[in-house]
Amino acid sequence: MSTLLELANVTKTFSVGGLFDRSKVEAVKGAGFTLDDARPEIFTIVGESGSGKTTIARMILGNESPTSGTIRFMGEDVAGLRSRRQRLAFMARVQPIFQNPFEAFNPLTTLDYYLYATARRFLQVDKAEADEAMDRALGHVGLSLAEVKGRYSHELSGGQLQRIAVARALIPGPKLIVADEPVSMVDASLRMSIVNLFRTLRDELGVSIIYITHDLATAYYISDRVIIMHRGDIVEAGDAKAVLDHPNHAYSLALKNAVLPPDPVAARKALEMRRSVSSAA
Numbered sequence: 001m002s003t004l005l006e007l008a009n010v011t012k013t014f015s016v017g018g019l020f021d022r023s024k025v026e027a028v029k030g031a032g033f034t035l036d037d038a039r040p041e042i043f044t045i046v047g048e049s050g051s052g053k054t055t056i057a058r059m060i061l062g063n064e065s066p067t068s069g070t071i072r073f074m075g076e077d078v079a080g081l082r083s084r085r086q087r088l089a090f091m092a093r094v095q096p097i098f099q100n101p102f103e104a105f106n107p108l109t110t111l112d113y114y115l116y117a118t119a120r121r122f123l124q125v126d127k128a129e130a131d132e133a134m135d136r137a138l139g140h141v142g143l144s145l146a147e148v149k150g151r152y153s154h155e156l157s158g159g160q161l162q163r164i165a166v167a168r169a170l171i172p173g174p175k176l177i178v179a180d181e182p183v184s185m186v187d188a189s190l191r192m193s194i195v196n197l198f199r200t201l202r203d204e205l206g207v208s209i210i211y212i213t214h215d216l217a218t219a220y221y222i223s224d225r226v227i228i229m230h231r232g233d234i235v236e237a238g239d240a241k242a243v244l245d246h247p248n249h250a251y252s253l254a255l256k257n258a259v260l261p262p263d264p265v266a267a268r269k270a271l272e273m274r275r276s277v278s279s280a281a
């Protein structure tokens with residue numbers, strides 16, 4: 001098996017407070033998992049606020065270094081990528097999608113400009129080739145350059161903007177997309193269409209997705225594998241349906257009971273039973 005991404009015993013500790021009340025926050029404690037290059041997948045990190053999800057994402061993206069342990073992308077230590085050329089090559093392969101598409105795009109800049117800047121930065125192409133790359137990337141998210149050209153972020157919905165953010169991420173031809181809470185600012189009615197896009201990217205482009213969320217409903221629907229984080233620890237990991245259907249850890253169970261919608265078949269049966277009891281009374 002060739003490894004796309006490997007986290008080995010990764011820890012991140014932050015020092016917080018002032019000179020006299022300094023303390024340490026262990027944001028991530030000994031995290032480990034591997035993504036296989038030959039088997040693109042949607043790998044989901046679930047956990048409540050403060051459990052360490054974003055810290056893991058930032059370390060995978062190379063925006064934060066582990067305190068200990070290593071993160072390797074295609075065999076290379078991410079923390080060791082120093083030169084501009086190495087960083088650029090890595091960033092082309094590992095692209096982020098952020099939570100808030102309204103913040104990701106400056107309201108005074110047209111959206112196609114962002115796409116163009118990304119194409120120029122990573123592909124070193126001329127205007128015509130950049131347009132082609134932009135149109136192709138937009139095509140993967142159900143849009144076209146003609147639809148997006150000259151538009152500003154305030155003219156579009158959160159869902160449309162997040163599609164454009166996905167298209168922007170696709171331009172350099174990534175192998176991995178790290179999407180940190182990508183649907184939490186999107187209307188509930190559009191969330192599934194965004195996570196469905198991830199499935200298309202996995203199946204049609206062979207892109208792996210690290211999907212970070214506290215939304216168990218989309219996690220259950222879309223994920224191949226899942227890890228559940230609690231206070232910096234990975235408390236559960238494995239096949240998504242197996243973990244989310246039959247959680248072992250008390251925290252995962254509490255999370256599932258609190259968030260997952262009830263089983264509709266069981267709910268209907270319970271309702272019918274209640275009706276038959278009250279009509280018999």
Ligand SMILES: Nc1ncnc2c1ncn2[C@@H]1O[C@H](COP(=O)(O)OP(=O)(O)OP(=O)(O)O)[C@@H](O)[C@H]1O
Nearest residue numbers: 014016025027047048049050051052053054055056
């Ligand atoms: N730069 C930092 N300095 C100090 N503490 C930090 C820093 N970044 C994160 N933390 C702390 O690390 C812990 C994990 O934070 P993290 O943002 O990774 O959690 P999360 O699961 O992504 O939460 P959320 O869903 O709210 O984004 C929290 O206690 C947080 O306060």
